[in-house]
Structure formats: structure tokens, C-alpha cells
Amino acid sequence: MHIGFAYTLIVLLIITSAILTMLILLHRGKGGGMSSMFGGGVTSSLAGSSVAEKNLDRYTVLVGIVWFACIVGLGFWLKLAVDGGS
Amino acid sequence: MLSAFLSAFRTPDLRKKLLFTVAIIAVYRLGATLPSPGVSFSNVQKCIDIMESGATSGVFSLLNLFSGGALLSLSVFALGIMPYITASIILQLLTVVIPRLEQLRKEGQSGQAKITQYTRYLTLGLAVLQSSAFVALARSGQLFSNQCDQFPIVPENTGLPMWITLVALVITMTAGTGVVMWLGELITDRGVGNGMSVLIFTSIAARLPSEGWAIKESRGWAWFIAVLALVLLVITLVVFIEQAQRRIPVQYAKRMIGRKMYGGTSTYIPLKVNQAGVIPVIFASSLLYLPQLILQFFDQNDPGPVQSWVQNNIVDPASWIHIVIYFLLIIFFTYFYVSITFNPTEVAENMKKYGGFVPGIRPGKPTADYLDFILSRITLPGSLYLGVISILPNFFFIWLDNNQFQNFPFGGTAVLIMVGVGLETVKQIESQLMQRNYEGFLR
DSSP states (O other), X not given: OOHHXXXXXXXXXXXXXXXXXXXXXXXXXXXXXXXXXXXXXXXGGGSOOOHHHHHHHHHHHHHHHXXXXXXXXXXXXXXXXXXXXX | OHHHHHHHHHSHHHHHHXXXXXXXXXXXXXXXXXXXXXXXXXHHHHXXXXXXXXXXXXXXXXXXXXXXXXXXXXXXXXXXXXXXXHHHHHHHHHHHHOHHHHHHHHTOHHHHHHHHHHHHHHHHHHHHHHHHHHHHHHHHTGGGTTSOTTSOSSOSTTSSOHHHHHXXXXXXXXXXXXXXXXXXXXXXHHSSSOHHHHHHHHHHHHHXXXXXXXXXXXXXXXXXXXXXXXXXXXXXXXXXXXHOEEEEEEEEOEEEETTEEEEOOEEEEEEETTTTTTHHHHHHHHHHHHHHHHHHTSOSSSOOHHHHHHIIIIIOTTSHHHHHHHHHHHHHXXXXXXXXXXXXXXXXXXXXXXXXXXXXXXXXXXXXXXXXXXXXXXXXXXXXXXXXXXXXXXXXXXXXXXXXXXXXXXXXHHHHHHHHHHHHHHHXXXXXXXXXXXXXXXX
């Protein structure tokens, strides 16, 4: 298959990875980790998610889907490139 | 039991939470099987087959267990939650050392949120480090102990320059770690149970069927049934001790506020035998895994004296030094976490504020001392129990002298984590259920 296809996908993948990581870091850490495993427990449920948080969720999911699609696409391309006698 | 399950599904908000959790778990498992870009799926499968038929198991057995088999197949979520756990350990230990962090921890909600935010940054930093280390290992073939050199994991004949593939790999795995972290937080936030522990739970549970089948294949039905019986016995014991608690009676004085009467009730403070839960086990095993990781960066084919000593005494799970260190680490972490989670002075202070007292003991400092005494006494059997259950599989190695049991998933660590997380989650579902009706899972 055309090599340009792979380059496009890889560039897209790197860009989406960066955006995805940034978006995830923008989220407010909702306990999640060890701090609430220590038995804090009830702390997080007090604050409901705000509108900003909801929009952030939406964008994250959107970027995540593109990211996922890129990986799957690259996987298929690799299979074709290797098995197809390179 | 079944009716409680049905009513859990009949409650709309609880049903939504359960389904949400299941959906997130499905996404997690999907990502854990999806190979990263540039990694040849078929070659990796061949390599794993070689490893499993070979006598020497990989060094990463425990880590592979934690990531549900995702690590060896270099999938998108290969690192799983390990970086997050390591980052949490580092930050928790640092709070003792760095005064600023200590101050933040005492600040309550906002300070705690800030520490969580630091943990997340550190997680990504660690993820970059670990993913580049693993990619380098996979490239040099050491991930599979050089047994799999005829099938390159990262094929070169793709037409792409190698460095681009490697950069893409590292970036994807780092982003994957971030996604896993986010999934865990989503479960904590909108699902049931603690996200991180639920994800560890799924990874371990995902490997159970295949590992169990491997035992049946290699040893026959009798062994399979014996192992199952043993596991059931251990689970019963674990549940029994996890539920055990000491109840310290507390009497509240009657108070008049306006025209209403408050207090006058007698309750108790439940002190669990194993107050720390499964955290000590997770922490001890991830700390003990660090020397293994460091060893990987050295030349495998020509080990120096220090290196081979570490390999034979600390890394090898059948050696006595390894077992003793693991045991001591677990006991240390149990006390460490109990001291972090339960502050006797604070509890005594709060009780005094609301007019409560333990019968026979003065409020204030004497109560704090009393609670402290009881707590440290009750934690001793708790920590010993955690240690003994966790080192059980190591005795299997010694008795059976068989490498097959290397990553024995029914062993102590895995069973402890599974039962602990399961109980915790069920309890949380139950408390949600209690808001609607009184029948629960646990009696």
C-alpha cells in the first residue's frame, strides 16, 4: 500500500496522542488513585461535574476515538506491508 | 443474593453506574489486546507461545499479571496502571519527607486534589520512561529473554524509517497510559468501586481462565481440582479476615440544642483487623519489582558479581531473601498505611467535640492513646496475615520446584487483590442499595 498513507496516519496519531494527553491532564483528578483507596472514599462524590467538565469529556472521547482509529488503521497497514511481500 | 442482584438492577441510577463500569472495563480490555502501531501482532503471538512452552518464564511475570497480559504483547495499554501506582507510591512516600506536600495533605480537599494532580503529571513522566525502556527491550529481544529472535516484534521491512516507528510507539503507549488513568478516574467518579483497583481486578481476572487451563493441561484434572479447592479455602480465609473488626464502644452525651434533644446514643468505632486493605501488597510487590527493572538495563549475557547476586537472591521468587524482604515490606507498608488512613488524635478530637467518649477512658489525649494502642495491636495480626497470604505462592515454588508456578495467578497477591477489591466494590453497591431498600448482598 502507499507509504504516504502510513505517514499521514503516524502524523495524525502523534498529534492526537499529544492532544489526548493534554485533555486528560486538564481533567480535574477525581480522587481515582490511591488517595481515595486509602479510605477517604466519600470525598469525591460531593462535587458534581460542571459544564466545562462535561464538554471536556466530550472532546476527550472524540479525540480518543480518532486516536483509536489511527492505531487500528496502522495495525492493518502493517499487516499488509509485512505480509504483502513488502 | 440473587434477589439483591435483581434489585440492584431495578434501581435506575445504580443500574446506570453498573453498566457504565462494565462499558469502561470493555474499553480497557479492548485496548489491552490492541497491538501498538509498528508491533506485529502475529509475531508477538508466536513469541508468547515460545515463552509459555519454554521453561524460563519472563522476568515481568508479576507486571504482566497486573496488566492482564497486555505488557508482553506490547499493546496500547501495555503499561496499564503500573505507572500510576508507582507515581502514587512515590508521592505518598514523599509527603513524609517534603514539608510542602505534608502541608498540602493536611489542607483537606483542595490540597488532596493538588497532590492528585501532581500524581497525574508524574504518572505521564514515568510512562514516557517505562515505555521507552520497554520498547528498547522489545527491540533488543530481551523482553522475551532472547528466545524469540527469529520473529522480530517490531518488523523493519515496513518501508518506514525505524526511528519514526519507535517514536510513534513510545508516544502511543504514553498516551495509552493517560487513557487508562482517565478510565480509572471515570469509574471512580461515575461507576462503582475505585477505578484503579477495579482495573487491576479485571486484568488479573482476565488471566485466570487461561492460567487455570494451563494447570489442567500440564498436570491433569486431579491437580486442577486440588488447586481449585485450595483457592476456595484461601478465599474463604481472606473474606473472613477482611470482614473481621473490633468495635470500640462510644457513648454520646445527651445535648439540648434549642428544643431538640441530640445524642444520648451509643455506637462503636469499627477497627478492621486489616485496616490497610490490599494497598500494602500492591505497594510491596511493585517496590520489589524495581530491582528487576533496573537489572534489565544491564547486559544480560555477561552479569557481574553484584548483578548475579541480585538476580539470585532478590529477584528470584524462590530465594529466602526475596521472601523475607517481601514479607517485611508488606508489614512495613501495612503499618505505614494504617498510620496514614487512621489518625487516632483526630478521631479522639472529633469525638470530644460532639460529646462522645469511650466508656472508662477520659476524652482527649487518653482516648487518642487508647485508640492508638488498640490499633497498633490489631494491625499486627492483620499485617502478618497479609504477609503470610502473599508469600504462599513462593512456598509453592520451593515445594514443587517448578517454574510453571512462576506467575501462578491463584497465589496470594492475586487472590488478595481480587477478594479485597471485590468486597470493597460489593460493599459500595450495597451502600447505594441501602438508600432504596434494606436487603443487601452481605449479611
